[in-house]
Amino acid sequence: MGGGMGRSLLRAGHVVHGFDINDKAVLHFIADGGETGALPDVAKRLDVLVTVVVNAAQMESVLFGEHGVAPSLAKGTVVIGCATVAPDFARSTEARLAGLGVLYVDAPMSGGAAKAADGALTMMVGATPEAMSKAEPVLASMAQKIFRLGDRAGAGSAMKIVNQMLAGVHIASMAEAITFAMTQGVEPRQFMDVIPQCAGTSWMLENRGPHVVDGDYTPRSAVEIFVKDLGIVSDIARGVRFSAPLTAAALQQFLAASGMGFGAEDDAAVAKVYARNARLKLPGE
Amino acid sequence: MGGGMGRSLLRAGHVVHGFDINDKAVLHFIADGGETGALPDVAKRLDVLVTVVVNAAQMESVLFGEHGVAPSLAKGTVVIGCATVAPDFARSTEARLAGLGVLYVDAPMSGGAAKAADGALTMMVGATPEAMSKAEPVLASMAQKIFRLGDRAGAGSAMKIVNQMLAGVHIASMAEAITFAMTQGVEPRQFMDVIPQCAGTSWMLENRGPHVVDGDYTPRSAVEIFVKDLGIVSDIARGVRFSAPLTAAALQQFLAASGMGFGAEDDAAVAKVYARNARLKLPGE
Numbered sequence: 001m002g003g004g005m006g007r008s009l010l011r012a013g014h015v016v017h018g019f020d021i022n023d024k025a026v027l028h029f030i031a032d033g034g035e036t037g038a039l040p041d042v043a044k045r046l047d048v049l050v051t052v053v054v055n056a057a058q059m060e061s062v063l064f065g066e067h068g069v070a071p072s073l074a075k076g077t078v079v080i081g082c083a084t085v086a087p088d089f090a091r092s093t094e095a096r097l098a099g100l101g102v103l104y105v106d107a108p109m110s111g112g113a114a115k116a117a118d119g120a121l122t123m124m125v126g127a128t129p130e131a132m133s134k135a136e137p138v139l140a141s142m143a144q145k146i147f148r149l150g151d152r153a154g155a156g157s158a159m160k161i162v163n164q165m166l167a168g169v170h171i172a173s174m175a176e177a178i179t180f181a182m183t184q185g186v187e188p189r190q191f192m193d194v195i196p197q198c199a200g201t202s203w204m205l206e207n208r209g210p211h212v213v214d215g216d217y218t219p220r221s222a223v224e225i226f227v228k229d230l231g232i233v234s235d236i237a238r239g240v241r242f243s244a245p246l247t248a249a250a251l252q253q254f255l256a257a258s259g260m261g262f263g264a265e266d267d268a269a270v271a272k273v274y275a276r277n278a279r280l281k282l283p284g285e
Numbered sequence: 286m287g288g289g290m291g292r293s294l295l296r297a298g299h300v301v302h303g304f305d306i307n308d309k310a311v312l313h314f315i316a317d318g319g320e321t322g323a324l325p326d327v328a329k330r331l332d333v334l335v336t337v338v339v340n341a342a343q344m345e346s347v348l349f350g351e352h353g354v355a356p357s358l359a360k361g362t363v364v365i366g367c368a369t370v371a372p373d374f375a376r377s378t379e380a381r382l383a384g385l386g387v388l389y390v391d392a393p394m395s396g397g398a399a400k401a402a403d404g405a406l407t408m409m410v411g412a413t414p415e416a417m418s419k420a421e422p423v424l425a426s427m428a429q430k431i432f433r434l435g436d437r438a439g440a441g442s443a444m445k446i447v448n449q450m451l452a453g454v455h456i457a458s459m460a461e462a463i464t465f466a467m468t469q470g471v472e473p474r475q476f477m478d479v480i481p482q483c484a485g486t487s488w489m490l491e492n493r494g495p496h497v498v499d500g501d502y503t504p505r506s507a508v509e510i511f512v513k514d515l516g517i518v519s520d521i522a523r524g525v526r527f528s529a530p531l532t533a534a535a536l537q538q539f540l541a542a543s544g545m546g547f548g549a550e551d552d553a554a555v556a557k558v559y560a561r562n563a564r565l566k567l568p569g570e
Contacts (some may be wrong), residue, residue, distance in 0.1 A: 087469055110483050122483060147479050150470070158469035159479055162462050166485030169458040173531050177451045180518070180532075183525045184372055184443035185435070194432050194444055198395050198407060200451030202487035233465070240468045243562045245534040246458050247465075252530065277528045 001082075001109075002052035004117030005142045006034055009050075011119065012141035017042050043072035048138045049079045055228060056085040064096065075101030078134045082123075084108050084164060086232050087154035090126070094153035103131035106153035107139065108160035112220065120144040124163075126155030161236070164229040165247055168267075170204035171226065172250035175271035177205075178212055182280050188213045189283075211268035215284015223270060224263045226254045286367075286394075287337035289401030290427045291319055294335075296404065297426035302327050328357035333423045334364045340513060341370040349381065360386030363419045367408075369393050369449060371517050372439035375411070379438035388416035391438035392424065393445035397505065405429040409448075411440030446521070449514040450532055453552075455489035456511065457535035460556035462490075463497055467565050473498045474568075496553035500569015508555060509548045511539045 002018075003025055009016045010033050018029035018036055026036050036042075043049070049069065053059050059081060063070040073079070079097055081090065081104065090106040097104045105127040115121050123143040127135065128151060139146055149155040177200070181191045192209045195201055211217060230251035237244045253270050260276065262269040275282045287303075288310055294301045295318050303314035303321055311321050321327075328334070334354065338344050344366060348355040358364070364382055366375065366389065375391040382389045390412040400406050408428040412420065413436055424431055434440040462485070466476045477494045480486055496502060515536035522529045538555050545561065547554040560567045 124479065145482065149475065149479070155470065158466065158471050159475075162466045162469065162471060162476065163480060163483045163485035165465065166458060166462045166480065166487070166490070169461075169531070170455070170485070170487060173451060173454040173458070176454075176529055176531050177447050180450065180522060180527055180529060181443065181447045183527050184447065184521070185440065186443050186447060190434065190444075191447065194409065194434070195448060195451065197430065198448045199488050199492070200448035200455070202451070202455060202490075203484050205451070205487075207484070236469070237465060241563065242465055242468050243559070244461055244465060245537065246454065246461050246531055249530040249534045274528070278526065 001113055001116045003029060004113055005050065005052060005082075005121070007032055007117065008119030009138065009141050010034060014138065014141065017046075039067070039069055040072040043069045044074055046073065046077055048135060049073065049077060050082065050138065050142075051079065052082045055083055056089045059083050059085065059089075059093070063093070070097060070100055070102065073100065073102050076103070076134075078103045078105060078131055080105045080107050080135055080138065082107055082109050084160050084229055084232070085157055086161070086236055087157040088236075090153040090157040103128065103134060104153050105131050105135045105139070106156040107135075108156050109143070110160070110163060115144075116142070123147070124149055124156040124159040126150040126153050126157070128152065161229065161232055164226075165233045165244075167204055168226040168230045168254065169246050169250045170202040171208050171267050172253045172270055174202070174205040174209055175212070175253070175268065175274050178209060179271055179274035179278065179280055179282075183278060208266075208268040211266050212271045213283055215282060217262070217265040217269045219264060219266045221267050222264055223254055223257045223267050226267050226270075227251070227258050227263070230254060286398055286401045288314060289398055289403075290335065290337060290367075290406070292317055292402065293404030294423065294426050295319060297422075299423065299426060302331075324352070324354055325357040328354045329359055331358065331362055333420060334358065334362060335367065335423065335427075336364065337367045340368055341374045344368050344370065344374075344378070348378070355382060355385055355387065358385065358387050361388070361419075363388040363390060363416055365390045365392050365420055365423065367392055367394050369445050369514055369517070370442055371446070371521055372442040373521075375442040376437065376439040388413065388419060389438050390416050390420045390424070391441040392420075393441050394428070395445070395448060400429075401427070408432070409434055409441040409444040411435040411438050411442070413437065446514065446518055449511075450518045450529075452489055453511040453515045453539065454531050454535045455487040456493050456552050457538045457555055459487070459490040459494055460497070460538070460553065460559050463494060464556055464559035464563065464565055464567075468563060493551075493553040496551050497556045498568055500567060502547070502550040502554045504549060504551045506552050507549055508539055508542045508552050511552050511555075512536070512543050512548070515539060
């Protein structure tokens with residue numbers, strides 16, 4: 001994702017420094033016109049820092065860890081945070097950066113690696129007007145659609161986690177239905193011929209159902225992502241005393257998929273839990 | 286639904302006799318060009334009998350009950366069954382009618398009253414080639430899309446119940462997400478502005494979400510329909526030892542909605558269960 005977003009920024013004429021724990025990714029980025037450097041030194045001269053990591057722990061490490069970059073940023077720099085995190089984490093990040101004179105834009109994203117490469121992401125943004133106005137040219141170079149959801153960090157992360165909650169439940173419900181259908185003599189291919197044209201369809205069903213039909217679990221997005229994201233939802237829900245039984249059930253199915261050894265496979269591999277529980281043979285098995 | 290389907294048949298030039306427990310509905314149908322009569326007498330002369338009722342018990346009563354019509358049908362008549370029923374019920378209906386020399390088309394439908402009136406339903410059909418060829422002109426006058434799913438009754442009902450399973454889970458997941466979003470400061474209207482453009486969307490979310498936003502629970506389809514249909518799925522799943530945790534969780538939420546007194550309201554009223562469980566105030570409350 002980060003590589004595609006960096007290249008979108010280059011195409012829009014920005015000067016972009018790339019950093020990654022994978023050195024090869026950085027070398028490719030330089031070959032494509034990017035720059036890199038010694039991070040504390042580069043950090044001082046940045047207008048905007050975009051963090052594209054997997055979760056709150058990585059964002060914590062990048063900004064405030066032992067080699068964290070936040071203390072090196074000049075006052076008035078804007079940090080854009082793109083990971084899916086709890087809204088509370090986004091709010092506390094905004095507050096801690098404000099203590100350093102640094103602005104924060106809570107901007108989780110949707111769309112995957114292909115849309116990142118095209119500068120066609122959807123971003124759900126919460127930020128102060130000052131942070132927003134400084135970040136806008138950078139956001140506009142990476143995203144096709146920007147939802148401005150509130151004047152504080154947390155508003156973007158709230159909408160993103162709600163979207164992930166639905167996405168996870170709908171992947172699990174696709175898996176539950178496509179395997180239940182098999183017990184009733186409906187083959188997965190027939191299921192995918194009919195259901196997308198009926199009221200039972202969802203974006204995730206249409207996107208992930210073909211992975212089950214083809215028996216192809218190459219990870220576009222992995223089971224572990226939904227163990228994480230439905231875990232975040234469950235933690236938040238427990239904290240505010242919100243009963244979320246479908247989210248809870250879906251999380252258990254993703255946990256079972258991970259427990260069976262499919263954590264790094266495509267999230268559609270949650271269908272294997274249903275299949276094993278009912279001794280069904282999925283396509284490709 | 287039945288009135289609209291009868292009128293679609295009239296427009297296509299068929300001679301149609303209408304029967305309903307509501308006399309007014311029959312009078313309106315006659316005013317629109319339909320006919321009626323004494324059922325056992327009319328039954329003898331029918332080529333095709335279309336049953337449009339709510340569940341298996343009503344279909345049982347219409348065909349085989351005390352005043353059931355099946356024994357009056359001439360050999361070679363085709364019965365088209367449109368209710369959502371268990372595939373096993375469809376198969377046994379086919380067998381019992383075959384004992385009377387009567388053919389059966391298992392043809393549950395999707396689309397609602399508006400599409401019924403336009404002759405634009407979707408039908409999921411399982412039937413022998415003989416039954417199918419006799420029924421085809423009638424089906425084609427009522428449906429825009431006909432999925433031919435197998436050469437026996439049960440195949441249509443299997444796909445229909447799988448669709449209902451997804452529909453019910455997706456209505457409940459919309460309700461779970463739109464109320465969870467409220468706990469995170471996201472208003473229902475903002476939720477409906479953003480989520481339909483993201484990967485978390487579903488057909489049901491886009492169709493039923495506005496009912497929550499508007500606080501309008503006029504029943505387009507009622508909570509009790511999903512108590513029934515998710516109940517059918519649960520019964521079938523238990524019978525074949527298929528673990529369906531999302532379906533089970535969604536059924537409990539619809540049961541709670543009915544238990545709270547919302548059984549006759551629009552199925553989106555399942556959101557009231559989530560709201561009451563978390564002391565949230567939905568729009569219109």
